[in-house]
Amino acid sequence: MGSEAHAPPARPRLGVFKLASCDGCQLTLIGCEDELLALSEKVDIAHFPEASSRTDVHGRFDVALVEGSVSAEWQREELLSIRERSKLLVTIGACATSGGVQALRNGKDVSEFVRAVYASPAYISTLDRSTPVSAHVSVDYELRGCPIDKHQLLEVLTALLVGRRPAIRDESVCMECKRRGNVCVLVAHGEPCLGPVVHAGCGALCPRFARGCYGCFGPKESPATAALAARLKELGVPAADLARRFRSISGGAPAFADEAAKQELEHD
Amino acid sequence: MTHPTKRIARAELDRLFALLSEDARVVHGPTVRDGAIVDAPLASVSELPIGWTDQQAPGRYRLTRRDDAAVFGFVVGPSSPKPLFFPPEETLYRAERRADGKVGFVPVVPSPAPKALLGVRACDVAAMRIQDRVFRDREHREPRYAARRDDTIVVGVHCLAPGPLCFCASMGAGPRVGEGADLALAERLDAGGHIFLVEALTARGQALLSRLEGSEASDEELRWRDEALASAERSMGRTLDTAELPGRLYAALDHPRWEEIASRCLACGSCTSVCPSCFCSGSDDPSDLEGAHTSHTRHWESCFTSAHGELHGHTTRPRTSERYRQWATHKFGAWVSQMGQSGCVGCGRCIAWCPSGIDLVAEVRAIADGVSPVTMPVAREVTAPREESLVPRAATVLARTVESSDVVTLSLRMEPDGRRDFAPGQFHQLSLPGVGEAPISISGDDGAGVEHTIRAVGKLTEALCALRVGAQLGVRGPYGRGWPMDELAGGPVVVVAGGIGLAPLREALRRMLADPERYPDVRLFYGARTPEDLLYGRELLGWIDRPGFDLHVTVDRAGPTWRGHVGVVTRLLRPATVPASARAILCGPEVMMRFTVDALAKLGLPHTRQWVTMERHMKCATGTCGRCQYGPHFVCKDGPVFRFDEVSMLFGRHGL
Known part of the structure; x- marks a missing residue:
């Protein structure tokens, strides 16, 4: 057959990078288990310090997966370098996509936090804001979640490999919740739930366990945050509590940050 | 019409359940789960919501105890029979693309155990019949839906105590269980005891009824049932005047209320998901890492998502007001033109399960009451459904x-x-x-x-x-519906094409030029971005010497070697080039067609002598996914070619 005459095409090079984050989204990739083996046959996982001692700090990549927000100057520099060396850059998770839970510090006095938390504040070098990757470099695709969803990650990687548009729906959590046949916790129990304004992808995990959605996938397309805030207030949720709900994991996303600020203003 | 009706004791429900379970049939019915009454496969009568009821208000549902042991003493919960036949997510076919470039497609059609549905309300029986029309009985017979739906026994329950959100009487769907059920139960629980009147509506129902222990219902009992139903009809929580409602809604497309609703609407899609008749869907093609093996999957979609209005990477309905308007005008208006009946059965689920508590009935009344209706297209007659595998x-x-x-x-x-x-x-x-x-x-x-x-x-x-x-x-x-070749015959034909819009016109042109007897005078006006973008150059050159054919070409911008016209295609349309007696067929960007229609109208061509092609995302192409809706039309099957007067009311309007 002369198969040696057909050298397999070079596998696309994948790099996995981490900025300010908890590593949970990278763990989702490791958690792919069966699919990870198949994936490693299709792509050359050239840089993935979380999973392998084989790294390529200065190499070039077809796809870079970037976890974490920019919270320190060195992260900004590293991000610029990653972008420069990567054909496609995909942010993975709430930190990289909207600043993460560490964006809670935005607008506050960070030096005060540093003094209060660390025994030797002098060792701490940090920016006073946590910002998403898109605030610094162009992003080709954003994956939501805290952590990201395994199926969405595989879908994006597959789509990039095959050359099609990733089938990631920008609809609400309600759509997933209803497809699963869950009983709406907001309507049937008066449970505060952010699902109507939150991007799908988690499979309506919290409502499945009778909890309201707390928004780790961030705002959906056209998030009606003001309408939901008004409704949750009718259900008895105070403004300060509403602000905290919008400020949590995806609080750096503009739609949620704006609604939180409105509610804080009202509370003050 | 009087149906055979038996009076059975409450305990006889067990026998009914056993009869329904025969032949490995799975019995589905209401049961209590997670603080609501939902539909589920049942093992016995004891799993029915005995002694439970529901309290409903806009955006609010609470399960409470009754002070009796009524079996069907509630209205409707969040789940309808819809997912049993039209699952929220399913694979339509598997496909493979081999290394040698060959492809293969294998349909996926389920062979589920037959079902019996116990305790279906009149509204849901009516909704099942609507979905039957969409997926099985009207134009297409979708084999997956049919496999799940055929051979289903339906035991309905007359609604004798409608809830505050119910308006089935306004929609002609209840409270009496009608066509679509095999048996209809009326539950009676009073000083006289706890009994059911069981009415056989079909031969199959009659066969079941004959095997139940009981006596023929007395005149008093039948009178009691009919009076209870009449009283239920009078005590609906909501009412809606449906006379000429489609035309009234379409006359109110610019009502300011749409925008006001958008300040409350979450665009979350809960309403369409709980709706027992909403049928819109999206589809994906998940694959293995090589893209060699793929499954084509279909999932419930909603007109409240951006994807539903997707066209070439943007959405035709970016605003929540436009999405809400799409929903309401489709449900109460377009549906009538598409299927010959309203899409709403008045179950009230969309009101109860709206997280924001929006009351659809109140909104529709606020928008359409007192409005003079516009004329709506009438649903096409369809004789027999065609098998449509979508593969x-x-x-x-x-x-x-x-x-x-x-x-x-x-x-x-x-x-x-x-x-x-x-x-x-x-x-x-x-x-x-x-x-x-x-x-x-x-x-x-x-x-x-x-x-x-x-x-x-x-x-x-x-x-x-x-x-x-x-x-x-x-x-x-x-x-789809193509160009009106017969109507174009005889007189002069003006063909106006913009850019790639010449593609769907080319075969029409070829056939007209090949038959000069029928088409003695054909004039093509063709505009492209640049000379390099002109399509079929050699073929066009081959046509220009033909008698009875005129070619007019223009480009938006050109280099120094271009000797022809520069400018928009409408500049070529003049009394000297367009006879007032002509018929015109148009294809190009919507904005080009808009100006062309106006220019041709000024030259004496009424809208009834102009045909345009509309563009929306035709995803299923069979009028069942809802994506390509354009007002009352499905572009995929009513179009893509429309006589202009069919769409003039909508043309050029944003957010449709």
Whole structure:
């Protein structure tokens, strides 16, 4: 057959990078288990310090997966370098996509936090804001979640490999919740739930366990945050509590940050 | 009409349940779960919500205890029978694309255990009949829906105590269980005891009834039931005047209330998801890492998502006000033109389960009450449904012609028989396993294959344009209504094309030029961006010497070597070039057609002598996914060619 005459095409090079984050989204990739083996046959996982001692700090990549927000100057520099060396850059998770839970510090006095938390504040070098990757470099695709969803990650990687548009729906959590046949916790129990304004992808995990959605996938397309805030207030949720709900994991996303600020203003 | 009716004791429900369970039939019915009454497969009568009821208000539902042991003492919960027949997510077919470029498609059709539905309200029986029309009985017979739906026994329950959100009486769907059920129960619980009147509505129901222990219902009992139903009809929580409602809603497309609703609407899609009749869907093609094996899956979608209005990477309904208007005008208006009946059965679920508590009835009344109706299109007569598997067949690329920098024409042989049956103006769904599917208009018949002219604008069209001779792809169709070739015969025909809009017109032009007796006077006005973008240059040059054919070409911008017209195509339309007696067929960008229609009207061509092609994302191509709706029309089957007066009310309007 002369198969040696057909050298397999070079596998696309994948790099996995981490900025300010908890590593949970990278763990989702490791958690792919069966699919990870198949994936490693299709792509050359050239840089993935979380999973392998084989790294390529200065190499070039077809796809870079970037976890974490920019919270320190060195992260900004590293991000610029990653972008420069990567054909496609995909942010993975709430930190990289909207600043993460560490964006809670935005607008506050960070030096005060540093003094209060660390025994030797002098060792701490940090920016006073946590910002998403898109605030610094162009992003080709954003994956939501805290952590990201395994199926969405595989879908994006597959789509990039095959050359099609990733089938990631920008609809609400309600759509997933209803497809699963869950009983709406907001309507049937008066449970505060952010699902109507939150991007799908988690499979309506919290409502499945009778909890309201707390928004780790961030705002959906056209998030009606003001309408939901008004409704949750009718259900008895105070403004300060509403602000905290919008400020949590995806609080750096503009739609949620704006609604939180409105509610804080009202509370003050 | 009087149906045979028996009075049975409460305990006899167990026997009914046992009869329904015969032949491994799965009995579905209401049961209590997670603080609501939901539908589920049941093991026995004891799992029914005995002694439970529901309290409902806009955006609020609470399960509470009754002070009796009524079996059906509640209204409707969040779940309807819909997911049993139209699942929230399902695979339609599997496809493979082999290394040698060949493709294969394998339909996925379930063979589920037969079902019996126990305790279905009149509204849901009516909703099942609506979904039957969409998926099985009207134009298409979708085999997956049919496999789940055929051979289902339906035991309805008359609604004797409607809830505060109910308005089935206004919609003609209840409270009496009507056609679609085999048996109808009326539950009576009073000082006289706890009994059921069981009414057989079909022969199958009659067979079941004959095996139940009980006596023939007395006149008093039948009177009691009819009076209880009449009283229920009078005590609906909501009422809606449906007289000429479609026309009144379409007359109120610019009502300020749509925008006001958007300040409360979450655009979350809960309403459409709980609706027992909403049928809109999206589809995806998840694949393995090579893209060699893929599943084509269909999932519940909502007109409240951006995806539902998707067209070439943007959405035709960006605003929540437009999405809400799409929902309400479809449900109460367009549906009547599409299916011959309203899409609403008055179950009230969309009101109860709206997280924001929006009351659809109140909104529709606020918008449509007192409005003078516009005339709506009448639903087409359909004789027999056609089997529609939605599965592509393989086609082989016979020839590939590069038309311009981003446009390629593929001539395809339809496997296995090489058929080339289509009407000019129709389209095919072309697909590549692992990449996706898109509607592509048919641009001709070259004697060997069916031609498709494709512009590379996205991943799929890029991949299609890159296909080489001998490679295979998937094809469904042909679909849609093409150009009115018979009506064009006899007089002068004006053909106006913009850019790639010439593609769906080419075969019409070829056929007209090949038959000068029928089409003695054909004039083509063709505009493109640049001279390099002009399609079919050689073929056009070959036509210009034909008697009875006039060619007028213009480009938006040109280099110094261009000797022809520069400017928009409407500048070519003048009394000297367009006879007032002509008929016109148009295809191009919507804005081009808008100006062209006006220009032709000024030259004496009424809207009834102009035909345009509309563009919306035709995803299923059979009028069942809802994506390509344009007002009361499905572009995929009512169009893509419309006589202009059919769409003039909507044309140029944003957010439809």
